[in-house]
Amino acid sequence: MERTQFVAAANVSERLAQPPALAISTVIFALRPSAESGRPTLWLPLVRRIREPFKDLWALPGGPLTQADSLQDAAARNLQDTTGLAPNYLEQLYAFGGLHRSPSQRVVSIVYWALVQSTQAELAQESENVKWFRADRLGELAFDHNEIVDYALWRLRNKMEYGTIAYHLLGEKFTLAQVREVYEAVLDRTVDPANFRRQLKQTAYIEPTDQFLQGGKHRPPRLYRYTGIDSVTSGTGPAQHPPSRL
Template sequence: MSIASEPLPGAVAVEEHNDVDHSSVSLAVSTVILALRPKENETHPTLWLPLVRRLREPYKDQWALPGGPLKPTLSLEEAAGFTLKRATNLEPGYLEQLYAFGDVLRAPEARAARLSGAPVPTPAADHERVVSVVYWASIPATEVANTRVHENIRWFPVDELPELAFDHNEIIEYALYRLQNKVEYSRIAHSFLGEEFTLAQLREVYEAILGRTLDPANFRRQIAASKSIIDTGRRVEGTRHRPPRLYRYNDAQAYADAGPLGMYRERHEA
């Protein structure tokens, strides 16, 4: 009995896949760095983020998210932390992988075409495809004043962004969308504050993230029910009226879920 030597369909598919040229695809890491600070002549804080000015083409002189090619010696998380440190000279209050952005043409005109239903422009022959793994990070309010100052780094309110390089406007929109959803079921808002804070300060974080005013009494009840903060027994000093209480985080609760990989590592590396 002889067995036919015809190639299996799967083997042909693998062989064809291996023939694909991947030399023009690059991997990069970018970081959406968010912090709370008030706008000029305003008292309530809003969300801001730092952008860097591009010094070469494409998009020379336009603003973009901090980031760059992934170095072979760094993990993705290390690269995101390095980007944050280089842009702000600060350590994050929280750092999480957001998403991988890998459209063939990552440009404002491509997004505009998708939104309008028009055909997406075809990349030029010399187009270099870049896949970006994006992280988002928070900076505690107590550290924002110590951020790095540089002529090619500027902080912008998230609701007053210019047109950015590549697809970075869309990336920021998605980061804000994820943050607004996450703040509803986790204590991620606490990562924007210092070690001690008042209920009013915590409420301002929620209001800045959600983009709406919250009823103080309802907010107090919801936070008390969550058991996410602990009364320190101290009060703010130097106020004219009755000084508000100071609270701290309940360290028994995580900022947010660590995702499938994070939960696996916590279970197996503890």
């Protein structure tokens, strides 16, 4: 950058010369069975930073905003590139723009959050530089990514109570017990099976199929199907979630 002779104007022209960089990142959640209990818990994939700043620390997948994509498309594309994942649900989380998020240059990050099905999560290849972590056992992450994940978790728990979100962590067909497990994993508390079933059948957007899940050592549970909208609408606007209380 070349300096002007005028000191007073120097700051201004420097600022104008170097606008804040725009980045897109995504917090991706998936449900995987925990090693210990076997019950499903929340996991998320992180990528290792291969350069400064924060070299060798883990960070959210992301990158600069590609010019040809809308914000949401850029998030989806970047997800595909870095982790190979195609999310089932993708929504904007927040724009983080604090002054000192990155030591060198000012970076404004528009962060998305996504849900992928467990089956997808299985497929996602781990590598030297991409690894899955339990959402409640992250170490220190690069930048302000710990805060970002915390906020994404808060948002996920909040949306969960609106009832239309849990299905995006499951496959096409699922039992009510599986939905309940999602709730228990995300909200981190037990839910009464009978009462949960009652509420789901009232409000939520599911319909019974005529299939049953065989193989357990018990009465085979009925499989259900999600009938709501699949929220990876690649539209430019925000996703308005109805306050259909669960």
